[in-house]
Amino acid sequence: MPLTQEKAQLMSASEIDRTLVRLAHEILERTRDLDNLVFIGIRRRGVPLAQRLSKKIEVLERRTIPVGILDINLYRDDLSTVSHQPVINSTDISFPVVGKDVILMDDVLYTGRTIRAALDALFDHGRPARVQLLVLVDRGHRELPVEAQYIGRVVQTSANEIIEVKFQEIDAMEKVLLVERAAQGA
Numbered sequence: 001m002p003l004t005q006e007k008a009q010l011m012s013a014s015e016i017d018r019t020l021v022r023l024a025h026e027i028l029e030r031t032r033d034l035d036n037l038v039f040i041g042i043r044r045r046g047v048p049l050a051q052r053l054s055k056k057i058e059v060l061e062r063r064t065i066p067v068g069i070l071d072i073n074l075y076r077d078d079l080s081t082v083s084h085q086p087v088i089n090s091t092d093i094s095f096p097v098v099g100k101d102v103i104l105m106d107d108v109l110y111t112g113r114t115i116r117a118a119l120d121a122l123f124d125h126g127r128p129a130r131v132q133l134l135v136l137v138d139r140g141h142r143e144l145p146v147e148a149q150y151i152g153r154v155v156q157t158s159a160n161e162i163i164e165v166k167f168q169e170i171d172a173m174e175k176v177l178l179v180e181r182a183a184q185g186a
Contacts, residue, residue: 004162004179010155013174016136019152020049023134024056026150027103034061036129038100040068040093042118045107048169049136053105068093070104075117091121098126103150107165109135112146137163137176 011019031037034057041050047069054065069092104118115133122131134150139157155163155178164177 003182004164005182006177007161007180008178009175010137010163010178011153011176013168016152016174016176019136020052020056023150023152024053024060027053027134028057028060030149031101033101034063034065036099036101037103038066038068038095038097039103039105040070040097040118040122042104042106042114043069043071043091044170045165045167046070046105048167049107049134050103050105051169053134066095068095068097070118070121072114072117072121075120077113077117091125093125096126097122097128099129102128102131103134104131105134107136107167108163109133109138109146109148109151110141110163112142112144115146116144136165139163 039050039054041047050067054067057063057065069090071091102122104115104122106114106118109115119131122128132149133146135148136152138148138151138154140154141157141159157163157178160181162179162181164179166173166175166177168174
């Protein structure tokens with residue numbers, strides 16, 4: 001029996017794309033100095049989000065926003081409960097973050113713990129001038145005082161619901177799903 005059951009499709013591929021266009025325009029409206037702006041995607045699904053938004057801004061403004069990749073596995077506060085040997089992927093930030101305006105990107109904002117870990121990892125690379133957060137979906141249930149400045153969609157969820165973001169680059173499909181954990185012993 002599957003561990004989760006699909007309840008609803010929240011976003012289609014075209015809805016994701018329209019949301020990213022809107023987010024790109026919001027970034028441009030709120031950013032004073034594009035030359036000082038960098039995007040950092042949290043590995044896994046924050047990476048294609050950052051790459052896509054960089055491309056959208058490049059089309060709109062004819063300038064490239066640098067994109068970095070941040071692996072947070074060693075910074076997680078639940079590391080001992082995840083695995084005895086966590087899978088370490090590479091962080092790839094090929095530009096200095098010191099003094100930069102960083103927009104940190106992830107697919108779903110939930111408890112805030114992933115973002116706390118990402119901030120710890122990011123500050124190991126230097127001290128940015130400012131860090132903002134962009135998420136495709138904010139599902140609530142915060143355990144830490146973390147707030148996104150750029151939000152694709154807010155979706156109220158229950159504790160047994162999960163938001164699954166599927167990106168073509170990782171999942172070979174494009175959609176956002178609301179799924180529910182299957183009842184145990186059913």
